[in-house]
Amino acid sequence: MPYSSESVTKVTELYAKKKVAAEVAAEVEKAQLYSAVPDVKKIDNRLSSIGLRIFKESMRGGSDLCGRIDKIRVEAEELVSERARLVAAAGFDADMGEPKYECPLCKDTGYDKNGKMCKCLHRALVDAEFKNSGMSGLISKQDFDNFSLEYYIGVDRTKMENNLIRAKAFATAVAEGQCRNMLFMGTTGLGKTHLSSGIAKSVIESGCSVIYESAQNMFSDFSYERFNKSFGDKTPSKTDKYFECDLLIIDDLGTEVSNQFTSACLYNVINTRIVSEKSMLISTNVRRNELLEQYNERIVSRLIGEFEVCAFVGKDVRGEKLKMNKK
Numbered sequence: 001m002p003y004s005s006e007s008v009t010k011v012t013e014l015y016a017k018k019k020v021a022a023e024v025a026a027e028v029e030k031a032q033l034y035s036a037v038p039d040v041k042k043i044d045n046r047l048s049s050i051g052l053r054i055f056k057e058s059m060r061g062g063s064d065l066c067g068r069i070d071k072i073r074v075e076a077e078e079l080v081s082e083r084a085r086l087v088a089a090a091g092f093d094a095d096m097g098e099p100k101y102e103c104p105l106c107k108d109t110g111y112d113k114n115g116k117m118c119k120c121l122h123r124a125l126v127d128a129e130f131k132n133s134g135m136s137g138l139i140s141k142q143d144f145d146n147f148s149l150e151y152y153i154g155v156d157r158t159k160m161e162n163n164l165i166r167a168k169a170f171a172t173a174v175a176e177g178q179c180r181n182m183l184f185m186g187t188t189g190l191g192k193t194h195l196s197s198g199i200a201k202s203v204i205e206s207g208c209s210v211i212y213e214s215a216q217n218m219f220s221d222f223s224y225e226r227f228n229k230s231f232g233d234k235t236p237s238k239t240d241k242y243f244e245c246d247l248l249i250i251d252d253l254g255t256e257v258s259n260q261f262t263s264a265c266l267y268n269v270i271n272t273r274i275v276s277e278k279s280m281l282i283s284t285n286v287r288r289n290e291l292l293e294q295y296n297e298r299i300v301s302r303l304i305g306e307f308e309v310c311a312f313v314g315k316d317v318r319g320e321k322l323k324m325n326k327k
């Protein structure tokens, strides 16, 4: 599913509004122009009938058809020049009365003449998806390009270099539509969130939808849907996104309070996504044994068996960054 339906709806509405606003503003300008220079209106009326006249001549046919059509074309060119002269003489800009679209390439439709998506629409969808992903703030600060290895020392640096390569390969594979699952394991401050953000940014920019949420918040959403939503409540489901997005990033698994309900939710999300071949990235600060204490063997074996495990090592880079910045 390229982009979430939420982003597509928002952006489509925005484009429709932009286009209408530009055209309404143009009509207002045109009315000013016509009232100041009435001859321009007469010219516009004549110009608007040119297409129909050419069509009628074509229908009539005859041996002198080309000559007759050329005559109409010359007349149209003369009208256009005369119009430009009148507009300039009245002191108006040449494009007075024309819609001023934000994107002249697609005229704010989002698509070019051949029906290909315009760059501006792609950018708008990516931005909407950034916001929708739940990590727009992170993405703007942390991506692959500014992931620095200088805070890792010796063998840790080699391992982190490898993690960076694997994270990029993971993002590329997901962006290409492959189903991949990755588990980031390691204590806090080792760059798991930074690389998650880099992956999210890269995947979203390729045109896919991403949802990023902490395990705690994800379980709160499931709990709300299960226990707090009143019967007949038609508000959109808070949990559909966990199943629908192309890539689901669950952060900080293992620090939440776990119980039978959270176990069932987690298994449901992981299993449903594996069955429907949708990618996941899960990061956890706890070790395998601790995960086993919180979640049953069935879930942990899914995590270890179906996920590519990526171990984060070294000292807390936030501490290292502070030390280096002080030097």
Ligand SMILES: [Zn+2]
Residues within 6 Å of the ligand: 103, 104, 105, 106, 107, 108, 109, 110, 111, 118, 119, 120, 121
């Ligand atoms: Zn455009």
